[in-house]
Amino acid sequence: MSKVRVLGLRKRFDKTIAVDGVSFEVGDGDFVVLLGPSGCGKTTTLRCIAGLETPDEGEIYIDDRLVNDLPPKDRDIAMVFQSYALYPHMSVYDNLAFPLKMRKYPKNEIERRVKEVARLLRIEDLLERRPRQLSGGQQQRVALGRALVRNPKVWLMDEPLSNLDAKLRVYMRAELKKLQKDLKITTIYVTHDQAEAMAMADKVAVMNHGKILQYAPPNVVYEKPADLFVAGFLGSPPMNFVEADLIERDSKILLDAGIFVYQLPDEVGSVVKGKVTSNKVVLGFRPEHMILSKNKIPETFFQANLYVVEPMGSNLIVDIKAGEYLLKAIVAPTVELPPLGERVWAGFIADRLHLFDAKTELAIL
Ligand SMILES: Nc1ncnc2c1ncn2[C@@H]1O[C@H](COP(=O)(O)OP(=O)(O)O)[C@@H](O)[C@H]1O
Ligand SMILES: [Mg+2]
Structure with missing residues (x-):
């Protein structure tokens, strides 16, 4: 003992x-x-x-x-x-x-x-x-x-x-x-x-x-x-972070990140509203929870440019440029991608989204 x-x-x-x-x-x-x-x-x-x-x-x-x-x-x-x-x-x-x-x-x-x-x-x-x-x-x-x-x-x-x-x-x-x-x-x-x-x-x-x-x-x-x-320290490549303004419109909670506007599901929205100290938040999503597609599919909701592809053998690390952000995605080698520099559609798995209060840096989701 x-x-x-x-x-x-x-x-x-x-x-x-x-x-x-x-x-x-x-x-x-x-x-x-x-x-x-x-x-x-x-x-x-x-x-x-x-x-x-x-x-x-x-x-x-x-x-x-x-x-x-x-x-x-x-x-x-x-x-x-x-x-x-x-x-x-x-x-x-x-x-x-x-x-x-x-x-x-x-x-x-x-x-x-x-x-x-x-x-x-x-x-x-x-x-x-x-x-x-x-x-x-x-x-x-x-x-x-x-x-x-x-x-x-x-x-x-x-x-x-x-x-x-x-x-x-x-x-x-x-x-x-x-x-x-x-x-x-x-x-x-x-x-x-x-x-x-x-x-x-x-x-x-x-x-x-x-x-x-x-x-x-x-x-x-x-x-x-x-x-x-903690979110940024664990994981390789690390979690993607995107700053956003939290906006309430018609009793919906929207996260305006510039590169996209993301609507939180109602039940999640009310939890988030109760926890934030200001309207500034940071979205976090891990590379393995991103979805990329050459053509728009239901899971993708913003556009980016294909910046570089890093083949890792069992999967690909794909860097995409959206506005000022360089985001990293891990995808299967079978995913169909456009040529470098061209438009790619992107999204992330909704229930794997993390949200942080930009001021306190504490997790709210
Ligand atoms: N004997 C020492 N004298 C002066 N500063 C020290 C001494 N030991 C550690 N520090 C300082 O204390 C801090 C923590 O050091 P340390 O415990 O070695 O960190 P870590 O092991 O996480 O790298 C650092 O800023 C380091 O420079
Ligand atoms: Mg040490």
């Missing part, structure tokens, strides 16, 4: 507010990802949990025990960093054994645990090698093994895969997720890579400017983003 609870965490470095009131809970055995752009406070949050930074304010609990005043070594956590920091002069075996030797485990217990971890990570054949004789992926496994070998209560990982090449990163993230699920180690994992967060997390905390903007399972942050930042 191990849970982590962070309450009202604040940390400032001189004038920089690195962490600005962060609270979240990690359930026993959960894999939580802190996701956000560089500088948003992910590493500082993790280092506070590890005890490597002292918070200015806030409480950190591991299993209901307040650990603020415990030194890192007494928190029963293991941390994996971006740089593997293996001891270059030691064999893989000795690297794995090191945390146990430091804690004066008996020799046979050390051997048993090192072999067990090596088997789990499939590095049994590498135990006699030195780190420089290993590939990047193998080094990373040794680093993970060293964090595992003590069987810690909590795993803290700071961008542990970001030094690997793209293919290995995708491979290792699945391996790591499988390992975490098998061992049920409560894990807090930091990344700036939204695809990695989506793929690995049970819950994602999306951060910006030292704050958590949304904390929810990956499908929820993707399908129901709480605000404009």
